[in-house]
Amino acid sequence: MFDEPIERLIEYFRQLPGVGKKTAQRYAFYIIENSRERAENFANAIMDVKNKVKLCKECGNYSTSDICPICQKRNKKIICVVQEPKDIISMEKVKSYEGVYHVLFGTISPLENRGPNDIKIKELLARISKDGVKEVIMATNPDVEGDATAMYISKLLKPLGVKVTRLAQGIAMGSDIEFTDEVTLEKALEQRQEI
Amino acid sequence: MFDEPIERLIEYFRQLPGVGKKTAQRYAFYIIENSRERAENFANAIMDVKNKVKLCKECGNYSTSDICPICQKRNKKIICVVQEPKDIISMEKVKSYEGVYHVLFGTISPLENRGPNDIKIKELLARISKDGVKEVIMATNPDVEGDATAMYISKLLKPLGVKVTRLAQGIAMGSDIEFTDEVTLEKALEQRQEI
Numbered sequence: 001m002f003d004e005p006i007e008r009l010i011e012y013f014r015q016l017p018g019v020g021k022k023t024a025q026r027y028a029f030y031i032i033e034n035s036r037e038r039a040e041n042f043a044n045a046i047m048d049v050k051n052k053v054k055l056c057k058e059c060g061n062y063s064t065s066d067i068c069p070i071c072q073k074r075n076k077k078i079i080c081v082v083q084e085p086k087d088i089i090s091m092e093k094v095k096s097y098e099g100v101y102h103v104l105f106g107t108i109s110p111l112e113n114r115g116p117n118d119i120k121i122k123e124l125l126a127r128i129s130k131d132g133v134k135e136v137i138m139a140t141n142p143d144v145e146g147d148a149t150a151m152y153i154s155k156l157l158k159p160l161g162v163k164v165t166r167l168a169q170g171i172a173m174g175s176d177i178e179f180t181d182e183v184t185l186e187k188a189l190e191q192r193q194e195i
Numbered sequence: 196m197f198d199e200p201i202e203r204l205i206e207y208f209r210q211l212p213g214v215g216k217k218t219a220q221r222y223a224f225y226i227i228e229n230s231r232e233r234a235e236n237f238a239n240a241i242m243d244v245k246n247k248v249k250l251c252k253e254c255g256n257y258s259t260s261d262i263c264p265i266c267q268k269r270n271k272k273i274i275c276v277v278q279e280p281k282d283i284i285s286m287e288k289v290k291s292y293e294g295v296y297h298v299l300f301g302t303i304s305p306l307e308n309r310g311p312n313d314i315k316i317k318e319l320l321a322r323i324s325k326d327g328v329k330e331v332i333m334a335t336n337p338d339v340e341g342d343a344t345a346m347y348i349s350k351l352l353k354p355l356g357v358k359v360t361r362l363a364q365g366i367a368m369g370s371d372i373e374f375t376d377e378v379t380l381e382k383a384l385e386q387r388q389e390i
Contacts, residue, residue: 003259009240043238045204
């Protein structure tokens with residue numbers, strides 16, 4: 001329907017998460033209709049990210065330096081363990097957290113053939129002895145795999161005298177009890193707090 | 196919150212139509228998480244569109260050649276006049292149309308200080324004498340400016356013996372009379388057809 005270069009650009013926009021054909025067309029037309037300079041800057045921004053962003057050697061966070069700013073400045077005695085680098089962004093919105101992070105890059109998942117050696121557990125153990133870590137907060141997702149991974153790591157670390165905690169599971173702030181599923185309600189009941 | 200190259204890429208994604216901060220972040224992470232090759236292809240696709248896509252010298256459609264495929268192959272005696280190149284894409288979904296197009300690149304709009312000389316009316320007149328055009332179909336938008344532009348062009352062309360028509364205005368297929376606004380209903384009543 002369109003000439004080849006336009007079709008190709010639409011195809012690349014379609015590969016972005018959640019983008020359908022119509023949206024991809026709108027994005028492509030935005031590029032066509034705007035200045036050459038803007039398109040150049042956009043293309044350069046894409047390549048710059050690929051050229052400059054690497055993984056922090058300490059924690060696995062996205063970083064432009066070998067060691068990310070969080071690892072450089074914050075309290076290394078507390079490590080919050082997450083599945084993916086983007087989880088760090090969500091956790092960082094909680095301004096009160098002063099510790100560092102550790103990215104596992106996945107979960108233990110027998111179904112998908114991923115064992116403990118396929119995610120960054122060895123690296124976590126190394127940091128624990130190196131930095132004298134006091135507490136590990138498991139912030140893996142609240143699902144079967146995330147729970148299993150948290151349990152596995154907790155069993156590894158307890159003999160080393162490290163306190164292992166898990167993010168509380170319960171009803172989300174601003175949600176309705178009426179519309180909360182029973183698994184979440186069960187967790188909320190189990191983890192109920194005295195007030 | 197993110198390192199500079201990531202922030203910059205998020206900023207460029209945000210400039211796309213209808214993209215907010217969260218969506219732009221998801222797009223940027225897609226780039227970070229996928230292969231270098233895919234990012235390169237994406238960046239190249241953006242620049243290729245800027246380098247190869249120009250406006251058809253005849254009609255103003257987006258094209259990689261001087262004269263677009265529609266102008267090369269189709270019946271030049273019928274011209275459908277649209278406001279923007281993207282309107283051609285919508286019109287082309289109507290498979291039965293066999294004529295060519297003419298893009299005005301805007302409408303006459305006293306409020307925005309655009310007169311007849313600010314849009315491609317001169318070029319339309321030139322084509323009409325050159326190609327012996329029999330009918331001009333006005334497909335400008337059904338609003339005040341689109342209507343005024345259609346009327347203006349119609350008055351210019353009628354003395355030249357050219358038939359000028361306008362897309363019918365009425366209730367959209369699949370819509371509800373109950374929820375159709377009164378201006379549309381009035382048009383539908385005016386333009387009612389014998390059955």
